[in-house]
Amino acid sequence: xxxxxxxxxxxxxxxxxxxLAREGSADATVVLAGNPNVGKTSVFNALxxxxxxxxxxxxxxxxxxxxxxxxxDKRIEVVDLPGTYSLSARSPEEEVARDAICFxxxxxxxxxxxxTALERNLNLVLQIAEVSDRIVVCVNLLDEARRKHxxxxxxxxxxxxxxxxxxxxxxxxxxILELKDAxxxxxxxxxxxxxxxxxxxxxxxxxxxxxxxxIQEINHTSLPDRWIALRILEGDDSILGKLEQFYRRDDATxxxxxMAS
Amino acid sequence: xxxxxxxxxxxxxxxxxxxxxSRGMVDRIVQRLYGRAEEIxxxxxxxxxxxxxxxxxxxxxxxxxxxxxxxxxxIAILGAILWVTIAGANVPSALLADGLFWIEAxxxxxxxxxxxxxxxxxxxxLGVYRGLAWVIAVMLPPMAIFFPLFTFLEDLGYLPRVAxxxxxxxxxxGGHGKQALTMAMGFGCNAAGIVATRIxxxxxxxxxxxxxxxxxxxxxxxxxxxxxxxxxxxxxxxxGQTTVAAAALVALVLIGVFMTLGVSWALTKTMLRGxxxxxxxxxxxxxxxxxxxxxxxxxxxxxxxxxxxxxxxAAPAGGITWILGNVFVGDKALLYHASGALxxxxxxxxxDGIILMAFILGxxxxxxxxxxxxxxxxxxxxxxxxxxxxxxxxLLVDQxxxxxxxxxCVMLFSLLHYPCGTTIYTIYKETLSVKWSTLSAIIPLVIxxxxxxxxxxxxxxxxxx
Numbered sequence: 001x002x003x004x005x006x007x008x009x010x011x012x013x014x015x016x017x018x019x020l021a022r023e024g025s026a027d028a029t030v031v032l033a034g035n036p037n038v039g040k041t042s043v044f045n046a047l048x049x050x051x052x053x054x055x056x057x058x059x060x061x062x063x064x065x066x067x068x069x070x071x072x073d074k075r076i077e078v079v080d081l082p083g084t085y086s087l088s089a090r091s092p093e094e095e096v097a098r099d100a101i102c103f104x105x106x107x108x109x110x111x112x113x114x115x116t117a118l119e120r121n122l123n124l125v126l127q128i129a130e131v132s133d134r135i136v137v138c139v140n141l142l143d144e145a146r147r148k149h150x151x152x153x154x155x156x157x158x159x160x161x162x163x164x165x166x167x168x169x170x171x172x173x174x175x176i177l178e179l180k181d182a183x184x185x186x187x188x189x190x191x192x193x194x195x196x197x198x199x200x201x202x203x204x205x206x207x208x209x210x211x212x213x214x215i216q217e218i219n220h221t222s223l224p225d226r227w228i229a230l231r232i233l234e235g236d237d238s239i240l241g242k243l244e245q246f247y248r249r250d251d252a253t254x255x256x257x258x259m260a261s
Numbered sequence: 262x263x264x265x266x267x268x269x270x271x272x273x274x275x276x277x278x279x280x281x282x283s284r285g286m287v288d289r290i291v292q293r294l295y296g297r298a299e300e301i302x303x304x305x306x307x308x309x310x311x312x313x314x315x316x317x318x319x320x321x322x323x324x325x326x327x328x329x330x331x332x333x334x335x336i337a338i339l340g341a342i343l344w345v346t347i348a349g350a351n352v353p354s355a356l357l358a359d360g361l362f363w364i365e366a367x368x369x370x371x372x373x374x375x376x377x378x379x380x381x382x383x384x385x386x387l388g389v390y391r392g393l394a395w396v397i398a399v400m401l402p403p404m405a406i407f408f409p410l411f412t413f414l415e416d417l418g419y420l421p422r423v424a425x426x427x428x429x430x431x432x433x434x435g436g437h438g439k440q441a442l443t444m445a446m447g448f449g450c451n452a453a454g455i456v457a458t459r460i461x462x463x464x465x466x467x468x469x470x471x472x473x474x475x476x477x478x479x480x481x482x483x484x485x486x487x488x489x490x491x492x493x494x495x496x497x498x499x500x501g502q503t504t505v506a507a508a509a510l511v512a513l514v515l516i517g518v519f520m521t522l523g524v525s526w527a528l529t530k531t532m533l534r535g536x537x538x539x540x541x542x543x544x545x546x547x548x549x550x551x552x553x554x555x556x557x558x559x560x561x562x563x564x565x566x567x568x569x570x571x572x573x574x575a576a577p578a579g580g581i582t583w584i585l586g587n588v589f590v591g592d593k594a595l596l597y598h599a600s601g602a603l604x605x606x607x608x609x610x611x612x613d614g615i616i617l618m619a620f621i622l623g624x625x626x627x628x629x630x631x632x633x634x635x636x637x638x639x640x641x642x643x644x645x646x647x648x649x650x651x652x653x654x655x656l657l658v659d660q661x662x663x664x665x666x667x668x669x670c671v672m673l674f675s676l677l678h679y680p681c682g683t684t685i686y687t688i689y690k691e692t693l694s695v696k697w698s699t700l701s702a703i704i705p706l707v708i709x710x711x712x713x714x715x716x717x718x719x720x721x722x723x724x725x726x
Contacts, residue, residue: 037545051558063456082459091462116546119302126294144548149309157305171551200293204286211277218270234287237278244271 026068026077028187031100033128034112035121036083039140041065042170043112044080047180052080064096071180074187079106087127088236102131103242105222108186110179112138115145115152115167125161129195130227136164136182143169162195200230207233220246318547322422326544331426336511338419342410344507347491350402357401361394384583391639392579393572396632399653400484401568407483409559411448416550420445425544427518434522435529435536437466440473444521447477449563451684454479455691465535468697469525471688475680475705476517476524480567481627482675486510488631492654493668509672517676524704570628578622578629582636596637610710611670611717613661620674625682630675664726670713677709 032040041052048067065080081100082093101109111128113121118139125137139152158165164182168175185191199205208229215225215232221243231239325334365386372382414420423445428438439461447454454474461467478486487510495506529535585596593601600614607617615637623630635653638661657663679702680688689698720726 051562091460093459118306119298122298122301123294126297144546151307151309153305153307157301160301160304198293198297201289204289204293207286211274214270214274218274230290232274232278234290235278237275240271240274240278 025075027074028107028183029077029079029104030108030110030183031079031081031104031106032110032112033081033097033101033124034083034138035085035114035124038083038112038114038121039170040083040112041080043110043138043140043168043176043179044078046168046170046173046176047078064100069180072184072188074184076180076183076187079104084124086124087131088231088234099242101128102223103221103246106132106134108134108136108183110136110138110183112140115139115141116148116150118152118157125163126198129161129163130197130230131223133193133195134186135193135195136166136179136186137161138175138179139165139167140170142167142175143172160196163193164191197226204230204233218243218247220250321547322544325419325422326425331422335423335426336515338414339514340507340511342407342414343487343510344503345410346403346407347487347495347506347510348503349406350487351491353402353405354398358394358398361398365390365394380587383587384580387639388580388583388636389576390579392582392632392636393576395635396572396628397568399488399631400628401564403484403487404480404564404567405560407487408449408480408563409556412555412559412563413550413552415445416548416555418545418547421544430522431525434526435466435533436469436473436522436525437461437463440466440470440521440525443470443474444477444518447474447479449480451475451477451479451680452687455684455687458691463535465533468533468692469528471692472528472697472701472704473521473524475684475701476520476677478514478517478676479627479681480563481570481681482630484628485631485675486513486672488653489668489672492657493663493665496654497665513672513676516673520677520708524708567628570626578633579636582633586637586639600637609717610674610713611666611720612674612713613667615661616667616671616674620678623681624679627675627681666717666720666726670717673716674709674713677705677712679703679706679709 032044034040044050044065044067045052048069050065050067052065064082067078067080069076069078079100081097084094084097086094087098087102088094100106109128109132111125113125125135129135137157139154139157142152145152152167154165154167164185166175166179166182168179170176182191186193200208208226211229211232212225215228219225219228228239228243324330368386368390369382372386420442424438424441427441431438431440440458442460443454443457446457451474454477455471458467458470458474461470487506490506490509490513491502494509495502495504498505582596585599586594588595590598600618602614603617604614607613607615610617616634619630619633619637622633635656638656657667679685685698685702688701689695692698
């Protein structure tokens with residue numbers, strides 16, 4: 001019930017403190033996530049034609065920027081997020097990214113990865129794939145990888161991850177059209193990716209099964225119960241604070257409705 | 262107290278979370294994803310043999326991040342940038358001044374032929390236009406050279422190396438190595454530097470970075486500093502003027518760094534006690550900067566933006582200063598009543614009343630400090646045709662009693678004084694604390710006054726001026 005409202009509610013970080021004012025409505029919202037310094041802002045600029053300041057150092061983007069692009073009769077909103085190594089939000093700017101990905105209900109999450117450091121970047125892809133299925137992996141900086149004689153089998157990568165994969169050189173605008181197409185396929189429902197979710201060791205899986213029923217009762221977000229269970233098992237109680245916020249608001253709404261009827 | 266049933270669920274789950282902290286399950290969860298990432302990359306990534314062998318960036322990193330050469334190369338790079346800026350800005354500055362003051366002469370002719378009253382000509386041409394012309398001639402060329410060079414370093418990936426080099430010093434001062442990155446941002450704009458402190462995880466160290474960002478001269482202050490260094494410090498020697506001026510600016514930046522470290526250390530010992538937290542700073546690969554893009558971006562996003570800010574504030578300020586300089590109360594113009602009141606205090610700091618007033622009126626934007634200063638002096642009624650930088654020196658030295666000490670104190674005061682209004686507001690937005698926002702202005706102000714006072718008194722006592 002609340003899911004539909006959440007794209008415009010106060011808890012949704014996508015709607016506040018953006019650099020650009022929301023102009024009109026969009027048919028879909030895409031967020032750009034990725035490790036710091038992989039060229040997210042360059043991908044953002046290439047997609048939207050805007051000129052957000054880029055720079056070659058981690059932490060350049062601390063606020064989210066938003067822009068729009070038209071594609072196949074749709075108006076797509078893009079949000080450029082600060083870089084993050086994980087979804088555990090250890091700093092305010094990582095929290096911006098985490099909240100947008102986890103609680104913002106984006107239509108598509110584009111995870112930008114650095115082709116020259118794929119292994120390290122995949123960790124975030126795998127984490128986000130536990131939260132959402134609607135993901136496009138954008139392997140950026142392919143030119144630099146080539147200079148370093150690093151080759152990436154994009155087809156194989158797509159198979160391994162169970163996600164659409166697009167190779168780009170954002171500064172030269174190469175691969176951007178393909179990226180827009182991949183986004184469009186998910187937005188229009190032609191493609192529903194089913195990422196391979198990792199199975200954990202027996203004790204972890206058993207612990208998940210143990211607490212999932214309790215989580216089910218209180219989870220009023222679109223987040224998978226299994227993912228929440230994993231965060232709790234990691235000792236991250238900040239996620240519970242977030243869940244409580246969502247729960248309380250729903251609770252208040254239901255009480256109001258009950259009183260009204 | 263009523264107790265909603267759902268709260269039990271949260272309590273139970275919180276207990277589970279708390280219990281996990283001491284167990285090895287966290288590691289097993291994290292390891293699973295790392296293992297999977299490794300597996301996938303083994304299947305998909307191939308590196309051609311011999312491909313990685315030639316790496317000029319490794320070679321470059323060995324120098325710019327070495328213990329011995331790291332800091333030295335950093336100072337050399339900064340010096341080189343400032344040298345190019347000063348050497349390159351002289352000629353276009355003179356040309357621009359010539360052109361703009363030629364237009365002023367034409368405007369005067371036009372006003373006279375239209376028979377406009379003297380006060381209108383005075384207000385519009387000698388006040389507003391002349392103020393603007395000065396801002397453009399003095400500020401535009403150095404900015405148009407300095408900002409692209411700086412953006413080049415940013416795109417190349419040099420800034421994190423600076424942070425790497427300074428990390429040990431910051432650790433010793435109780436700060437965070439990433440503070441160097443936020444300082445580098447402050448070099449462009451202190452307000453941007455304040456926002457950039459979000460990359461520092463620990464609140465204590467973030468506050469240190471916020472309170473000290475002011476000590477990095479921003480866009481708005483560079484033109485003042487460059488002009489002062491060129492006219493008075495480079496101008497004081499006969500050979501190697503550009504080199505001397507650039508060296509003076511490097512020294513000034515080092516004073517700023519020293520102040521940052523000193524204040525961080527002092528705050529760590531007093532108001533912001535605590536131990537520096539460890540962090541991993543990634544050195545990103547060098548990337549080939551996009552030259553065309555850099556030029557356009559540095560010019561439009563930085564140069565024109567700063568200039569525009571200076572112009573929209575300087576235009577009305579020019580008019581107002583002209584009015585203040587030409588409306589007489591008793592035997593003196595209003596302007597000189599005000600600056601006269603500040604003269605004594607200003608003199609003690611090696612400055613004068615007009616300079617202090619310019620710094621006070623310049624609170625909204627540092628860009629307008631020098632324009633106000635110049636207009637304050639020009640408003641003296643002795644209308645001097647200013648058509649070159651050397652004329653500016655004549656105005657300051659011969660007509661208003663400046664010495665090299667005045668210039669040094671202006672540079673020091675500009676470096677240290679207080680962040681601009683925008684930055685203070687940004688600090689408030691980021692900290693939501695009136696106390697810390699106020700301190701962010703008071704601490705630098707006290708230091709600026711103390712340093713200028715000490716320098717001025719010392720130099721005078723030694724009879725150097």
